[in-house]
Amino acid sequence: MAVDLLSPQALATVLISAVSLIVWRLTVGGFGSRKYKLPPLVEYKWPILGSTFDFIKDPTAFTVNSYEKYGPVFRVYFRGYVQAVVGKEHVRDIFLNPAFSYEEAVKDEFRLADMLGTSQTDLEPHRLFAVIITPFLARFIPVLSNVLTRGFDRGVGADIQAPLQVESPSNLIMDVIARATTVCFFGEELGTNSELIPVYKDFAASIGHFVNRKSPVLALLPSVAKLYMWVKFNLSSPTAVYRAKVLQYTMPIVHERRRLMKELGDEYDPPLDSLQAYLNTVPLDQPVNEHELATMMLTLVFFSIHTTTKRTTICLYNLAKYPQYVPELLEEQRAVLGDDWADGTVTLDQLKNLSKLDSFIRESLRTSGRSIALPHKIVGMDEWHLPGGYVLPKGTVVNINTEDVYYSPELQGPNPREFNAWRFVGTDKGAARIGPDMIAFGLGRHACPGRFFAVHEMKIALSLILKRYSVRFPDGAKPTDGSPLLFTPRKTA
């Protein structure tokens, strides 16, 4: 077969190979090897690709084998450059020492602030949260239980008489979580608007596509990916389309609320949602900054829906994989919530008393962490000295070996490879409690401010599922995450 050397495909291949070679020279080839005693580099067969595919094929085996062969600190050539991996001893350093920066590490691959549009606003997540989410946490609980109930009514059925096979449990959970979350944040009308629900679900997925480097070329060549994303988000930003859609439905509601605020003054009984809390910060004689408002809404959507969906789905599969824990979870539920608890009646104190469910959730978070994760770049010191005489120079991206964190008997107790749903019962380690032994929500300055909300939402969603249905894998189906699940009404289970 003749190959046209001037075809766009051939030119693109030459260009990508040239860029890759330069990147490779600048990373593996030029990693300052003469000056520093660098930690060992995991052996790999393929230039450019490095260990990327070995890692993707089996992240756990790759990480555990590398630790065994090279020790607690090693370097890996993957996703286009050489990065360091450190274990549990260094978690505090990485998260709490400002010499390490998460933003700078991910900036090499993508600029989340540009993607979300926050680079053009003064929005700062932690300050924003203190005003628009934290004061409402307890009041969101009845709202969550009400909307989650309606979500399961729609997605599975309020009163199913026979077992129902749910083909995509993660889609079911996504739909339920998207509605419940956005009703809390933006009010009933915007949270149940059928035009906006797909926007909430798609927005995080479309940005996540870039962030998770779903395309192999983007995954392997961060510099090409970064250029591509700059062009994509600056010339035809997908965020702009979502922003316009959100504003189309939100602005009439904003105008109406502000009209009532002006007209009724102290007599106005405002809705208890984050949108209202945001509007309260804008003086009534000034216009609402539409760009900032939509960015705030999309930022909340981006951070909250996929993350909570993913972890709730993992817990749902764990209910099916480990049915031995269900009777005690149900017993706890009856003792704390009673037999006839209904939507809208659950309180914060009751949720706190569901300690077995809380432990089940924390154990699910612990056993589902990605093995090499949470990259931080060394920015605030010229050299980072590690045990063994190793040195990592400024600019190195350092990841956490979460296998070492989550499967260490020292941090997690006996038999850490075993799923033990009651591992944390009777301890002070709640599901939302972060520390060097639990980094699913990060740690330090940028620790997830939404974790309490997320855990409340997960507890209510799982309690509803437990109360109504028995969940198992269909006969003959592989018991893996992603399989369909059979929901059997509990009264006939």
Ligand code: HEM
């Ligand atoms: C189970 C669900 C969730 C998980 C596993 C999760 C996890 C995380 C992680 C790992 C980080 C980065 C922390 C770091 O850099 O150290 C983060 C940041 C963040 N999360 Fe969550 N999150 C969840 C739910 C939520 C929810 C429901 C919200 C909103 C209500 C939220 C809002 C945020 C925000 C705004 C940040 C950025 C904080 C900053 O940069 O200062 N998250 N989350």
